[in-house]
Amino acid sequence: MPAMLRTLAQRLGLMSDTFPGGIHPEEHKLSAGLPIEMNALAPIHILPMKQHIGEACSPLVSVGDRVLRGQKIAKAEGYLSVPVHAPTSGTVVKIEEHAIAHPSGMGMPSIFIESDGDDAADASLQPLTDWINCDPTMLRERARVCGLAGLGGAVFPTFIKLVKDQRYPIDTVILNGIECEPFLTNDHALMQAHADEIVVGLAMLRHMVGATAALIAIEENKPEAIAALQQAVADAAMDQVQVVVLPVRYPQGSEKQLIYSLTGKEVPAGKLPMHVGVLCQNVGTTKALHDAILLGRPLTERIVTVSGDALPTPANLCVRLGTPMRSLLERQGLKSMEGVELIHGGPMMGERLRHPDIPVVKSTNGILALSHGFMSAAHSVEQPCIRCGHCSEACPVSLVPNLLADQCRADQFDKAESYNLFDCIECGCCSYVCPSNIPLVHYFRYGKGQLALQRREQAFAEASRQRSESRMARIEREKAEKAARRSRVRKAHAPAASDAKTADAKVAADTKPATGTDSKEHS
Amino acid sequence: MSNLLYGLLSLGAFALLAGLILAIAQKLFRIEGDPMADKIDALLPQTQCGQCGFPGCKPYATAVAGGEADVNHCVPGGEKTMLQIADLMGVEPKALEEEAAAPRIAFVREDECIGCTLCIKACPVDAIVGAPKQYHTVIVDHCTGCELCIEPCPVDCIDMLTKPELIEHWSWPLPDTKRSQLAHQRRGQHAGHA
Amino acid sequence: MPLIMLSSPHLHGGDSIRMQMLTVILALLPATLVAVYLFGWLAVLMICTTIAVCLLTEAVCLKLMGRPLSTLLDQSAALTGLLLALTLPAATPWWMVVLGAVFAIVLGKQVYGGLGYNIFNPALSARVILLISFPLQMTTWIVPMSMPDAALNLYDISEALTLFLHGPAALAAGFDAVTMATPLGHIKTEATLGVPVADALAAYHYSYLDAFLGAEAGSLGETSALALLIGGIFLLARHTITWHIPVAYLGTMALLAGIFHAIDPTHFAPPLFHLFAGGLMLCAFFMATDPVSSPVTRLGQIVFGIGCGVLTWSIRSFGGYPEGAMFAVLLMNCAVPLIDHYCRPTVYGHGSD
The missing domain is CATH 3.40.50.11540 (NADH-ubiquinone oxidoreductase 51kDa subunit)
Incomplete structure (x- = not known):
């Protein structure tokens, strides 16, 4: 316009x-206007191998290694990836799967570092004071x-x-x-x-x-x-x-x-x-x-808002990455986790956590402790859509959420895609304004997941089909070769063999069996 | 009486003309191959497992398109594939005879493998690599879980393992609300009756 | 709550179906008061009957379908009842009122699957069923109490009750003394006799002020454009409806009427007459804007409003019925899924394709 x-x-x-x-x-x-408080070092820091969008890192240290603050402990794999650093000095005590802030409740390989209290920094990276000329x-x-x-x-x-x-x-x-x-x-x-x-x-x-x-x-x-x-x-x-x-x-x-x-x-x-x-x-x-x-x-700490209606003293904390969230909640006066819902991030886009022993990662901008009553207002029983159109009005990307949700609910994913399902940013405005309490964002996530699954299955089926076809072609070719060889033997015995057959056999022999070597390259 | 005759004649002439057009159209727009078989093949999961009784997905698709096989023989495809094929063929859906198991992949215990290459030959999608007298191994990303390699192995060193679930592939389930579940149940019944 | 998978957002704005329905009921209050002023106890009796029957029918339907009765609390059935009462002529006998209320809930709403699934506005569909089934009773208009020649005293409960139970024919005053034509009906009849619009209006003693305030014959709640405007503006201010449908609807009406009146004033009524006449205001603010049966997209709502306007004006000017607003809205209701499909807004980032 x-x-x-x-x-x-x-x-x-x-x-x-x-x-x-x-x-x-x-x-x-x-916690608006409150100053940043430094959080004390935690005894154990837990560092998941993926704290960014993209590919996961692989550990560079092993159990028993001593690390310094800012030392690279996991290297980036692939282009869309960044390394992970030790948040403080200490010893690597174990490397194993640990729960992360993910709705699936699945774990992620993580490095556990026991802090030695010295907080000695790794000085290998030089400050670039003359950056303007770099x-x-x-x-x-x-x-x-x-x-x-x-x-x-x-x-x-x-x-x-x-x-x-x-x-x-x-x-x-x-x-x-x-x-x-x-x-x-x-x-x-x-x-x-x-x-x-x-x-x-x-x-x-x-x-x-x-x-x-x-x-x-x-x-x-x-x-x-x-x-x-x-x-x-x-x-x-x-x-x-x-x-x-x-x-x-x-x-x-x-x-x-x-x-x-x-x-x-x-x-x-x-x-x-x-x-x-x-x-x-x-x-x-x-x-x-x-x-x-x-x-x-290197990035080893960040500011985290610890807040929520169930938390006695909200605060803005400067926290080392890998600090378990439980210690932050306890520091701010949360006595018991009973009847408290934990949110990683803000209430509009944050994920609900299943338990508090999840470490602070690069994406942790906030940890909220909300009371059941506060949460249940947003998660009450879904009622039929009355098509009021408030969701369309609230949608910042101009989707029509109620129609999209109907399509996702009915598993009409192709239709949902043509209604631009993948342009949804999952901001939650539609669910927020919905008078019928329809979990619209949840339907969109379901639809996106199912579409992604369909695509993966289709791609896999297509690849399998191609491999199967090329295998069939190879078997045919090998058969033809064998037949040609046999006919050559026969030709040696009977010199009046047709020329055409020899030509066929030659073509077959020139095209090498390809698939066997191909698959080895892929592995 | 003459009115009746006119009617019969004109309708007959029209039918003749229409038949002629159809005959010409069939000659002109003839499609080589069997498009239905290709469409069905596109719906099949391409595991090439042979559980349908045919030597692969394409042969089964051809058989279904030719009316020689029922729509409910693809085990790994499950109910979804059965319904899709029935819909495409315009026939009644039929209950599956066997439940699809959770997707699994083959794994060669390398220290027991004798390098006989029999499994390599059996694999319909070339997902096993190795050479004679060398360990063989399964390419995880290519294995369709068809189990065709188990039988030929002379030392029984191939296991079927459950496919590891990746966090990147996790997806949200349907919201746990009465209404959405009802909708799903109703559609299930509908599909069953249709 | 703990075991279920809960997706963000974890915050809600607090709006509810009940809140929206109550807001609309509140917005209908001025029109209801005017109805009571014009038709006295008769209006009270009718409104109470429709609301009670609607709630009862809804309860029976919910029970039969095995759904929780708590759905009654969303007030949608009560709103349907009130809206239905306001569209009925004051002389409607009690059994027709009851029948209409049952139709509204059963045929207008529950057969489709309940709230949110109906294609047509329940109150309007019931009214149209009644109009087609009982054309005589549905076009008999009682002289309102504001008129100096009102023969009945409807502020007297016993007289109102007699009328309600036995119909206008049973009254001592005689049928013709207590009934009159609506302005729309009057000019339609005169037009068939070849009388120009201006002469017909003059013979009717038509006054724009009376029409605006509501002192004219008509259904219970449709006469006062002022009261309906107040309600409509309240709904707009409360953000329960948006301006798109009413503005497009009334704008199209005014535009069409204006153009044709300018071309041929003998056959076509002036725009202001059209705006104040019949059920237009009620339809524009309360029926066409019914969220369930109107488009969700803003552009779609404008298309819907224009469609309603064109149809209403066409039916009034060329059709057999003097009033076309309710037919127009119902016809456009059918087109809603199509309108919604084609009037989706341009999604962010797709502006150039």
């Missing part, structure tokens, strides 16, 4: 001034080596976004300080306490991707953070950096929605922000980038 039309529509109140759809849930920001690829490699992944919660490996591509020049860097999830205040606290580092990190980002403009987006319910960053930008005397204050709206912190709010650009389906000339980074990730480059410090 042309910009003028859009402005007119906004003036008339026909369109929201941010992105279409969205909701404004009660904020519940119990090659961007070198800085990018630093981001990868230090294990940086998006700390807003999606944990997409950071280095992948920090690319200077001739085809897709990036003109704008956006710092995401929106934090639209209720309860969470970790970014708010970080922006208040580390505004200067964030601004330096922003300068690094601009240098790395060659962008000129930069926007720092913060929602208007964080006045202290806005003031701190405005001050920091002024102090650093940076040009073309703007602190943009946006109205409170969920899910504004979602990358694509934020880009739309700020620039009016839509990231095409299946593409990345860089395809529209934008780099979007969370403020926490930016601070971590600053630490990685300027201090040579």
Whole structure:
């Protein structure tokens, strides 16, 4: 839509001034404005081998090894992967499967480190104080080596976004300080306490991707953070950096929605922000980038909001990765886990945890202890859809959730896909507004899972069919060869054999049996 | 009376014309091969296990398309595949004779393997690699769990193991609400009756 | 709760079906009050009967289908009852009222599977069944109490009860003295005699102000455009409905009526007359916006509203019935799945394909 039309529509109140759809849930920001407290070292740190989106890592240490803080203990496998580092100095006591924050309740191979209390750091990474003169690829490699992944919660490996591509020049860097999830205040606290580092990190980002403009987006319910960053930008005397204050709206912190709010650009389906000339980074990730480059410090700690209506004293804690969540909840005064529901992340997109002995990982922006009563309001009995259309109105990607849910419920997955099921970002706005308490997001997850399963099965069947066919062809060929050989023998005895048969046999002999060697290569 | 005659004549002429068009169309738009067999083959899980009594998925598909086999013989495909084939063929669904077991894959105990290559020859999808007098091993990602390699092994060193469940492949179950379960039950009954 | 798989979000906005239904009932309060003012005890009797019968029928249906009776608490049956009463002429005899209420719940809603599955608006479908089955009784209009020539005292409960139980024919005052035509019916009859619209309206002593305030013959709750507007604006403000359907519906009506009135004022009534007449306002704000039987997409709602407008105006201008609003809404209800399929909004990131 042309910009003028859009402005007119906004003036008339026909369109929201941010992105279409969205909701404004009660904020519940119990820990807003509280300073960051340092959490004491836990006796045991548990580090799952996958804390990012992409492929899992493989351990570099074995049981009994002594490790230092920041030492790489697991190496990245594949391109879409970042390494894991020891959060403190100590000894590797075991490497085994441990529960992680995943709805399946399945485990993940994890390295257990017993802390020795010294917290001795590994000094092998040199600080790059002269980063402004460093090659961007070198800085990018630093981001990868230090294990940086998006700390807003999606944990997409950071280095992948920090690319200077001739085809897709990036003109704008956006710092995401929106934090639209209720309860969470970790970014708010970080922006208040580390505004200067964030601004330096922003300068690094601009240098790395060659962008000129930069926007720092913060929602208007964080006045202290806005003031701190405005001050920091002024102090650093940076040009073309703007602190943009946006109205409170969920899910504004979602990358694509934020880009739309700020620039009016839509990231095409299946593409990345860089395809529209934008780099979007969370403020926490930016601070971590600053630490990685300027201090040579890998990602071993993060800010975590510990909150919830069942928690006596909510707080913003600076926590080492691998710290069991139970210790944080107990530190904030939670006496018993009875009648308490635990959520990893915010209440809108976070996962419910089955037990509290799950470690803090790179994606842990919050841990919530909610009372049963609070939770059950969102999970009461599903009633029939009355087609009120509130879900369509709330959907930030303009889906029609009630129709999609009907299709998923009836296993009409192809239809659901044609209604753009895979464009759903699972923000939960539809379920939030539904008067019939329909767990819409749950239906979409079911549909997506079943579609993925169907695709895997189809791909597997297709591959099996091809292998079976090529095997059949090979057997045929071998038979033909044998027959040809026999006829050659016969030809030696009877010299008047036909020429055509010899030609056939030659062709067959030239084409080597392929499949046997092929499969060996695959293995 | 003449009205009746006209009616008969005109209708007869029309029928003749239509028949002619159909005859020409059949000659002009003739499709080589058996498209139904290919469509059925696309629905089958391609395990090539032979549990249907045919030497592979394609032969079974051809037999079903030719009306020589029932739609309910594919064991690994389960009820879903049976219903899909019945729907495609436009015939009544039939109950399965055997329940599909959980997907499993073959595993060669390498220290017992004598390197006879018999299992390699038996595997319908070339999922076992090895050479004579060398250990053989199963490519986990290629094994369809057809169990055709068990029988030929002279030293019984092949086990069927349950396929490890990957966290990446986990998916959300249907919401545990009365309504969605009812919908599923009703559809199950419907499919059974249809 | 502990063992079940629970997906995010873990927060809910607190809206419920019950809340939405109660909001609509509240929004109908002004129209109900006007009905009581115009038709006295008769209105009270009818409204109470429909609501009671609807609730009872719903309870019986739920019992028969083995569903929990707690579903009654969602108030949808009560709303259907109220809406039905407001669309009925005041002279409807009691047994027809009861029949209508049973139709509304059984044929309008429960045969489809209950709340949320019906294709048509239950109250409107019941009303149309009654209109087609009993055309005479359904087009007999009692002179409202606001008129100086009202022969009946409906504020007297015994007189209202007699009328309710025995119908207008049983009254001492005589049939013609207590009944009159609606403005729409009047101009339709006159038009068949070849009388121009303006003359017909003058003969009827038609006044826009009376029509706006509701002092005219008609069904219980449809006469007062003002009361219905107040209710509609309340619904819009409460966000129970959106502006799309009413605006598209009324806009199309006004536009079509305006164009044709400008071309040929002798045959086509003026737009304002159309807007205030008959059940248009009630349909536009309360019937066409019934969430279950209207489109969910915004564009679809506009298409739906335009369709309703075109059909209503066409039936009123060219059809056999003087009023077409309810037929129009029911006809458009059939098209809802199709409209929803084709009017889906452009999904984020697919703008360029």
